[in-house]
Amino acid sequence: MPHLRTISRKLDALKYWPRKVTKSKPLKKIPETNDIFNQVHTINRDADENSGVLRISLDAKARIKVGPFSRGGYSRQHKKGLDHDFDPDVILGLFGFFLPEHDDTHFFFSKSKITADFIVDTLESLWLQLKKTYKVNTLVLNMDNGPENNSHRTQFIKRIVDFAYGNALHVRLAYYPPYHSKYNPIERVWGRLENHWNGELLDSEKKVLGLASTMTWKGNTPTIEMVEGKYNTGAKLTKAEMRNYEQRISRHPKLGKYFVDINPVCACSDTSIMG
Numbered sequence: 001m002p003h004l005r006t007i008s009r010k011l012d013a014l015k016y017w018p019r020k021v022t023k024s025k026p027l028k029k030i031p032e033t034n035d036i037f038n039q040v041h042t043i044n045r046d047a048d049e050n051s052g053v054l055r056i057s058l059d060a061k062a063r064i065k066v067g068p069f070s071r072g073g074y075s076r077q078h079k080k081g082l083d084h085d086f087d088p089d090v091i092l093g094l095f096g097f098f099l100p101e102h103d104d105t106h107f108f109f110s111k112s113k114i115t116a117d118f119i120v121d122t123l124e125s126l127w128l129q130l131k132k133t134y135k136v137n138t139l140v141l142n143m144d145n146g147p148e149n150n151s152h153r154t155q156f157i158k159r160i161v162d163f164a165y166g167n168a169l170h171v172r173l174a175y176y177p178p179y180h181s182k183y184n185p186i187e188r189v190w191g192r193l194e195n196h197w198n199g200e201l202l203d204s205e206k207k208v209l210g211l212a213s214t215m216t217w218k219g220n221t222p223t224i225e226m227v228e229g230k231y232n233t234g235a236k237l238t239k240a241e242m243r244n245y246e247q248r249i250s251r252h253p254k255l256g257k258y259f260v261d262i263n264p265v266c267a268c269s270d271t272s273i274m275g
Contacts, residue, residue: 105222120159
């Protein structure tokens with residue numbers, strides 16, 4: 001057999017340069033994965049087929065380092081980026097809301113961390129816009145079980161319950177199974193955004209927001225908002241406070257971690273609505 005160096009030289013002479021790719025990892029599953037998917041699909045289908053129900057997919061994108069850093073792809077301005085991510089000028093968080101049935105997207109940027117309070121604050125801000133457009137009595141929220149918005153994150157449950165009761169709005173939380181976040185519809189939006197600004201140097205906040213605002217999803221551009229203020233992590237309820245909030249929600253009898261109903265109008269513990 002020829003030496004590895006000889007093979008490399010021959011490939012180089014033929015102008016064939018194999019690229020390293022990320023090794024595919026085996027798909028992880030938990031025993032409840034199929035049941036969770038079945039329930040998510042049922043809830044989503046019912047939401048999309050019934051008037052008065054609005055489905056929103058929400059998630060945070062990977063934090064964005066602002067600076068003259070190479071991000072892969074080919075530069076459209078032929079401006080060379082730095083090979084390494086040195087100290088960035090600023091790091092931006094991005095949280096998004098996507099309405100799959102309406103091809104409507106909303107981006108909220110922040111220099112602060114994306115916390116449970118940030119998530120519900122932006123949802124409340126968005127709701128002020130949505131209720132003027134859609135006649136809604138029920139919101140279905142598609143999410144991943146992230147650390148700040150999972151159904152046992154006490155501060156998130158407190159804020160989302162207060163939001164539902166404050167607006168007399170039925171809210172249903174439907175989480176995708178662990179290791180399967182790519183099926184959350186907003187992940188397709190993040191992929192489109194990456195393709196849109198791939199090769200660009202995100203070297204200023206203005207450029208980040210400008211490029212995000214010109215991305216299109218089926219002909220529609222997203223609304224863009226920069227959220228000011230600082231959000232601190234670590235807020236949580238005591239066990240007694242959480243028990244009070246648990247009495248105001250309904251969990252699926254078998255998949256209670258992944259499916260939660262908050263219905264101020266019903267204000268009952270009947271789990272039959274969870275299927």
